[in-house]
Amino acid sequence: MTEFLHMGGYATYVWPAYGIATIVLLGLLVATWKGLRNAEATLKALESARPTRRRTRNSSNSTGRKAADQTAGTPAEASEG
Amino acid sequence: MHRFANPARFLRLSALLLPWCAGATVILTILGLWFSLFSSPPDYQQGETVRIMYIHVPAAWMSLFVYTNMAIAAACGLVWKHPLADLFAKAAAPIGAGFTFVCLVTGSLWGAPMWGTWWVWDARLTSVLILFFLYLGYMALVNAFDDPQRGMKAGNVLLLVGIVNVPIIKFSVDWWNTLHQPASVVRMGGPSIDPSMLTPLLVMAGAFTAYFLSVVLLRVRTEIAQRKIQTLRLSVASGVAGDGTVTDGMRG
Numbered sequence: 001m002t003e004f005l006h007m008g009g010y011a012t013y014v015w016p017a018y019g020i021a022t023i024v025l026l027g028l029l030v031a032t033w034k035g036l037r038n039a040e041a042t043l044k045a046l047e048s049a050r051p052t053r054r055r056t057r058n059s060s061n062s063t064g065r066k067a068a069d070q071t072a073g074t075p076a077e078a079s080e081g
Numbered sequence: 082m083h084r085f086a087n088p089a090r091f092l093r094l095s096a097l098l099l100p101w102c103a104g105a106t107v108i109l110t111i112l113g114l115w116f117s118l119f120s121s122p123p124d125y126q127q128g129e130t131v132r133i134m135y136i137h138v139p140a141a142w143m144s145l146f147v148y149t150n151m152a153i154a155a156a157c158g159l160v161w162k163h164p165l166a167d168l169f170a171k172a173a174a175p176i177g178a179g180f181t182f183v184c185l186v187t188g189s190l191w192g193a194p195m196w197g198t199w200w201v202w203d204a205r206l207t208s209v210l211i212l213f214f215l216y217l218g219y220m221a222l223v224n225a226f227d228d229p230q231r232g233m234k235a236g237n238v239l240l241l242v243g244i245v246n247v248p249i250i251k252f253s254v255d256w257w258n259t260l261h262q263p264a265s266v267v268r269m270g271g272p273s274i275d276p277s278m279l280t281p282l283l284v285m286a287g288a289f290t291a292y293f294l295s296v297v298l299l300r301v302r303t304e305i306a307q308r309k310i311q312t313l314r315l316s317v318a319s320g321v322a323g324d325g326t327v328t329d330g331m332r333g
Contacts, residue, residue, distance in 0.1 A: 004118075008129035013194050017133040017187040018118075021140065023178045025292060031175075032299045039306035046313045050320075 088305045091165055101288030109288035124278075131278065133191040133279035138266070139286040140184040143293060144212060145247055151219075152244040155237035156238040165301070167233040168308070170240060171223055172300035176217035176293055185209060192223045196260050204253035205261040208246055215243040229311070 009013040152172040159212035159230035170185035188206070189199045200206065219236050226232035254263045266272045272279055 002262045006288050007132070010128060010130045010194055013130055014132050017136050018188045021136045021192075025145045028176060028179050029292075029296055032296050032303070033086065036127045036299050036303040038305070039303045043255060043306045043313070044311050044319070046310060050313065055131055 088165065088308075092302065092305065095302060097241070097294060098300050102291050102298065105291035106288060106295050109284055109291055113285035115290045116284055121277050123283050127195055130191055130194055133187050133225060134278070135281045135285045137184060137187040137191055138282055139189065139289045140180045141209070141284055143249060143289045144177060144181040144184050144209070147180060147293060148212060148289070149244070149247055150216070150241075151177065152240045152247075155240035158233065167237070168301050168304040170219075170237065171233070172218055172304050173293075173297050174220050174223075176221065176296055176300070178213065180289070180293075181209065181213040181216060181256050189239050192216070192260070198260075200231060201260055203259040203261065204257035205250065205259050208250045208253050212243075212246055212250060215239070215246060219243075 005011060005015075117132055121132075122134075123129045151173050153165075154166040154173075155172040157163045158170065184189070185206075188209075192201075193199050218241050221230045222239055223229075223236040226235065251264075253259065254261050264280065265274045266282065273280070
């Protein structure tokens, strides 16, 4: 084992080469993973904070239907407030 | 090609491909490390330092492979306004820069004991250093504009101009006198390297390629999410302006 780690006297050149490659490739992977998690979290937060257009469209449909057979105005007020 | 221009379709495809690429990366890396560290002989001239080759050469191949792919994507982005092509080039750049950096550092670590110097300003080493700066320049340029479309366009032009460097790197060892050894794998008349050393080289190259595919898929996914974030923020900003007029009306 020590002979293997010794690398025929070239341990100071061989192991840093493998070490640098490991650090760079793993570092890139971790940075990429974190960036993706961040972006997806931000996107989710933005999408849940802003379904206003969809909600108004849905509620205007439902108010149209509900206004016909129920008390008018209440669903529209709920969606606007 | 255009069938994959749709980001939603790309996201489905990448979700399908990613587990395979990630699995291939893990298996090929373990196999490659086994071959390169344990099951290959030391070189009769260079001793154990030959093991640096199994990192250095695949990293050098990847630096050229990634750049060529980015340049092809840049051409697609400029000619057909292919939205994913732009995102691919942007996503691949840091990975390519990483491989080029690994290639330069491991080359230095190999050169020190074998050539007696960490660095020489010869054609091969200098042209690879230029490739590294092309990657860094592209990354800086793409992010230097407020309008991402303009940044992408400028970056794509840089990538296309920089492609002249790729054949220069490949043939620099034949065209100029250099300390660097000539090509021994991709050459006329087949590889001149012993199979016991060619195997770890090719397995490591496979591992690096699978790693690149996995990470670039993740990064393109990130870029798509960021695009969506940007359009959402813009529409929120314009929506706020619209609401503003309403509240003004109500106030008045």
